Amino acid sequence: MFGQELLNGVVVGAVYALFSLGLTLVFGIHRILNLAHGAVFMWGALIGYFAVTGAGLALLPAFILAILGGALVSVALDLLVFRPLRRRQGDEFGTIIVSIGANLVLMHLAQQATNAQTLRFPFGIFPIHFYHLLGLRVSLQQIVIVAAVALLVIALVLYLFRTNLGTDARAVAIDERTSMLLGINPHAVYFGTFAIAGALAGAAGVILGIAFNSVSYLMGEPIMLQAFVVIVLGGLGSVPGALLAGVMLGVIQTLTTVYISSELSDAVVFGLLFVVLLARPRGFFAGLHTEHRVA
């Protein structure tokens, strides 16, 4: 049934959006394409898993722990990998390469921690309830996922547009040098951006880990590929763009899998990306760093 598949697609897409937001934020504000973002996501899922199975925590505290863990891994990436490169005035290409290395290290650590096994959350970790809304079967899990994503996105928007650090971040996105001339410490902004990006990725990791009931050291790779499509379609650095493109991608993927074939879904998605870029080379929206200049 079309409406049902549409709903499923929106839910998956919301999680894609959540993951992609961090990626597009770090790029939009700091021009860093962090290819280890998928590893942060994967570590969020792992931390959530170990919090439940190892420490015996309930789902909510485990979720919060995963968010904090994701933030921590992401900040550590900035401090240990990107910041030393910045200090030596490395270029954008250099940051891409070191992030590939960091991704491999984080994946290898996870491989060791999990013995390369695919882990599954204990059965019944999430209560199975279904509601009937407007003729659709909606699970409690789907409602919670969409609500959690919505809350996190609202928190992100409040951070960017209602806090001093968020305003500093938007200023640094436009011009880091001029921001420094005003007394803004860019290190604090880097810290904030990476922490938030990591928190969102960690949250997305647990959510997808539970939704598909599968956590493995490899789970960050496919979602990175999806996220590239999302951030390019949405416009690099754009929050509304990542949201819209994330949900769209989830819907298109789900509908393609159901009505055409699961093997073709990637081909359709990337084909669509190509077509959209022909029409709008900069994606749907302009990013955070785009200037509206008159002269």
Add this chain to the structure above:
Amino acid sequence: MLEISGLTTRYGGIVAVDDISLSMAEGQAVAIIGANGAGKTSLLRTISGLLRPASGQINFAGTGLTGRPAYGVARQGILMVPEGRQIFGALTVEENLRLGQRAAVARSTAPNAEMNKVFALFPILAERRSQYAGQLSGGQQQMLAIGRALMGRPRLLLLDEPSLGLGPSVVAQVFAALKALHQEGLSMILVEQNARLALEATEFAYVMERGRIVHQGPSVAMRSDPLVIDHYLGQAAGG
């Protein structure tokens, strides 16, 4: 209040600032004039911490600034209005001004009254406070760039080519504001290609050529100095 000694800065493979020493007292307005590429901007950028000097000392009100990052220099109260204005076009006028407060907040001086002062100085900014800064005209953007620096309660204001690209009436407006600020006791260093303007707005002037200070003296005397007239006032007269 500002003491610079033996300052040398290399930039892009050349010696942009070559063994410069200068000093200025509190409340003074100092001009740095010279042709394009003489190193004026590099000197300002070294003072503001954007460029790291190869050697030499910068002391400000008893504090060593040499090698400090730009945000640390700003928080000491040295605020720069950069060349080309560099306002945040995608942010509103008010957001631009509020960002300017950061340096003052870091020194825990109350910045809240400052916005009204800026609006009194440049009333057009009050009218346009919720517009995107990128939609302002060039002159209004220059006023915003100055206002933004004032929000940080500068003890020393560095101005890099504030007249660049502006029409004569706007230039007059901007310089009237600068003179008013100076009369209230604000110290400033003014880098200008338009030497006539710079000498009218300041008490003391340095002439730079190929990274070095080649001439210095009171601005009034410079205006009638045949050497300065020949080299700088003649060309910049139309400016």
